[in-house]
Amino acid sequence: MNNDYQDPINALNMPEMADMTFATDFLMRAKEGVRNTAIALTETVTPDVRVLLRSQLKQGIALHQEITELMIRKKWFHPYELNEQYQLDQLSANNTVMIGQMKLFPGDTSRKGMFDRTPDEHIGGNHA
Numbered sequence: 001m002n003n004d005y006q007d008p009i010n011a012l013n014m015p016e017m018a019d020m021t022f023a024t025d026f027l028m029r030a031k032e033g034v035r036n037t038a039i040a041l042t043e044t045v046t047p048d049v050r051v052l053l054r055s056q057l058k059q060g061i062a063l064h065q066e067i068t069e070l071m072i073r074k075k076w077f078h079p080y081e082l083n084e085q086y087q088l089d090q091l092s093a094n095n096t097v098m099i100g101q102m103k104l105f106p107g108d109t110s111r112k113g114m115f116d117r118t119p120d121e122h123i124g125g126n127h128a
Contacts, residue, residue, distance in 0.1 A: 017095070020076040027067045027077075034060040 037060055041053040071077035078085040 023071050030064040
């Protein structure tokens with residue numbers, strides 16, 4: 001694992017990986033919305049509310065389909081090719097583990113000693 005996080009080479013493919021992550025999260029949220037709306041529809045007895053929920057359910061299903069098609073087109077999701085999807089999931093899991101193991105913050109977070117003088121020393125004030 002490379003520990004030089006500021007080296008631009010380590011950002012290679014990062015925008016695409018971020019887009020894939022956001023799209024996957026969006027797909028899951030759309031799926032949750034469809035499920036929750038369907039449950040609400042079965043629990044509702046008011047005709048006007050049922051009409052509203054049916055409309056929202058249709059919109060949620062259409063959104064889910066649109067996101068799925070985008071992800072398939074971008075090759076971020078392989079619902080019909082399980083081996084490819086498995087490899088993609090393994091890559092994602094490995095990246096998650098790698099990010100989790102990164103030392104993103106220094107052990108010593110004290111800011112003492114970071115400056116060679118007080119902020120107002122140049123104007124004659126040294127009592128900060």
